[in-house]
Amino acid sequence: MSIIESGNVAAALGVKLCRANVIAAYPITPQTPLTEKLSELVESGEMNAEYIPVESEHSALGVCIAASSTGARAFTATSANGLLYMHEQLHWAAGARLPIVMCVANRGVGAPWTVWNDQQDSLSQRDTGWIQLYAADHQEIINTVIKAYYVAEQTSIPVMVCYDGYILSHTHMPFEVPDQEKVDAFLPPFRPNYALDPSMPANLNTVTLPEPRNNIRGELAHGYMELRYLLHEGMIRAIEVVGEAEQRFNEIFSVSGTAYMDMYKCDDATYIAVAMGSLSLHLRVVADILRDEGIKLGIIGIKLYRPFPCGIVADALKDRDGIIVMEKAISYGYVGPLYSDICSCLYTQGLDGPSPGFPYVHNYILGLGGRTIRTIDLMDAIRPICTGKRIKDQPGWIGLKI
Amino acid sequence: MQEQDIIEIRWHGRGGQGAITAAKIVARAAFESGYPGVVMIPTFGTERRGAPVITSLKIARHKIYDLSVIEEPDIVVVLDHLLLGEVDVGAGLRDGGLLVINTPFMPEAYTRDGIHVATADVNSIASQAGLPYGVVNTGIIGALARATAIFDTDMLSRVIREEFEGRRPHENVKAALLTFDNTRLGGGVWDPGNVDR
Incomplete structure (x- = not known):
């Protein structure tokens, strides 16, 4: 089905098609219409998800980290200073290897205040361990959100889907909304390798020593540096996964996109x-x-x-x-x-x-x-x-x- | 791909007047009338209700890649003629271009060399159609439809009915059609082929 809508709506419809379970967000221009759209979809019952309004972007990503740790498919979105306010949680999400997807409607960073577009916000977060994908039009926005969940869940690395604020977020143009059935075929339900469970309490990401040592079950566990190496190695492997996701997407949707x-x-x-x-x-x-x-x-x-x-x-x-x-x-x-x-x-x-x-x-x-x-x-x-x-x-x- | 094939329509309204909704409706009507390339790019400043606002609508037979604000429009649509005293609405308007204005005055009041002018008293017409006074964004599209041949009234009625589902669709369609019938053309119907590019 072809519709004419804004880039923010394209992103929101992508999240809906991915059947995200938990959405937490704090409003910031020019991202706001995206999460407003999601809140409407949840309110109307068209989307079966928990929408959790929070008091800041730091909390928004904090909620997503908690939700993702329990095995939920989590989503948030932000822009500019909102993204920077998440900075510490960005490292945390990547270090904890949580497959969260976040949209960034790219906006210049204050001071001085600007609400308009550039890409300083997401590019300055380059080294936080997130996969970063950039979309060039609305078709790419909706398709990339769908591929992002696949890549995140295959690699256990969070993904940022970035698109230009206003220029794409608020511009209306035609795009195809993928069929739900095909999205379901492309993106199976999220089955985490490990999920928090109240019947099996556990500590996650506690103090990790410089050297490997035995864990509580007597198994040799990684030291901090090994975990960092594994995140880097996972990122390198993600290049292949992004290619594989593209191929899979092209086959299921009969399109001819390119991955890189x-x-x-x-x-x-x-x-x-x-x-x-x-x-x-x-x-x-x-x-x-x-x-x-x-x-x-x-x-x-x-x-x-x-x-x-x-x-x-x-x-x-x-x-x-x-x-x-x-x-x-x-x-x-x-x-x-x-x-x-x-x-x-x-x-x-x-x-x-x-x-x-x-x-x-x-x-x-x-x-x-x-x-x-x-x-x-x-x-x-x-x-x-x-x-x-x-x-x-x-x-x-x-x-x-x- | 030819840049020159793009019809560029710049909309001038006031915050809250619904210029963006109007441009969106025209985008859909054009898309469904055989223009696969449509982009509607609102310009966002620090506006509030009543302040002058602009949105750019580009229409073409091919996909449009340049999403910058229109600086040399083929058509300018003005939702409130009092804006002419505040904003240079004709800035960059091409020779052979078209100016569509919601105003009680006749086209002759706005005549400029090489510019086609179409006017309609949308405030009065939309009231007659049963809309609250001041709701002009559907009426003005009727004037645009009359002054150009980008889409017909059947398409316009359908797109307005769908856009305004649950929000006076009947009155909004009526406002567009009544304005279509009561638009005063300074020249003939505008033809994109006449524009000096």
Whole structure:
């Protein structure tokens, strides 16, 4: 069934189709309509779930951690400072290996206050141990929420589904709502390996010593460092699981999505612009126009940001003349986070050092705090790079009025 | 994919007037009339009830990837003619473009070189249709339907009935149809082919 609705509603319908059992959330713009929609669905009985209103985002994720520990399928959503207020619980959810799914409607971070879009909020949470997926339109939002539960439950790692605040969260566009039967076939009920049970009381995630030692049953239990290694190893394995989820989803729903990257006109491209979220689709317009000028530009939209599919990204980029990484976030005092990752993955691709023909990699920061991104500005920024301009000091800024 | 194939309609209303709902209804009517590419992008500022608001509606035969705010509209729809004293509603309007205004005045009052103007006194018409005074968002769509040929009145009636299920659907449909019949066109029916892009 095709409907025209907002990105927040697309996310909410995805959560409903996944039959989430527990939803806990605290309102924050521009996420609020998502969880409002879920509260309506629960209230009307269309969705059989516990909706738990809480007094803060920290509590929202706390409730999800508790619910997930008992084997429930848990969901929350937030944006910007709300996500940052969860920070400590983000590490906790990942460390406890709980398959929670959270939507982040990406918004700039205060101070000063902004309600508008950029991706500084979720990108600054890169190292919390969560899988991060970025959706570029409403179809990807609803599909990614469904895939996210599969990936989370297969890997015992929580997943963030990120999409641009306002630009996607509040824009209305058509999308297909997947059939419930097919979603049920794709996503079987959650059967946790371990769940809290009142008849078998237990302590979870208590103080863990630097060295392995025997647990209460006399079995040798991991030390802290082993648990950290296992989380990292699980993240690396999640790259495969994300691919498997995509394949499974494509088969059941007869669609042809890609797991890691969305590639547009890359086959013969000498230059590639790379972005995440709605910008990656907007850049297609730029590629079409610049191709009319004779510039062979291709576009890559990164969908899986953590774990970073390094080998796959490097393979797609290494043999080009230049790469332009377009970002709505910055690591203050250095460069955009995606730019660092892409340079790093290109450099280490050959293991012994830079791969041969290491392409020029340019970084642009744009669209912070909702600054309008115009097609013409994108063209004017990308064209000089594709015709040989090279700069040493990265990043460049698009549309800066200073 | 051609950028030029996109019909861009910018809506000007006041917070609480229902411009977003109106644009959403037109999005659906266009989608179901053979335009698979529709996007409705509300602009959010720090508005409150009564303050000027904008939403951007883009319609095309193909998927639309540019979700930025409309700066050079083909059509501008104004839900309250008093906004003309507060906001430059015609900013960026293309030559050959169309201006649709809820106003008691005739199109001639707004004539500008190269711009088609359509007007309707939606406040009065919607009251006649049985809606509370000031509810104009369904009426104005009737004026838009009359001034363009993007969708017909059957489609419009159906989409309004569904959108307003349980909220005076009959009166809202009636407001749109009555306005359709009482829209004053400054020129002929607007044709996207006439716009200078």
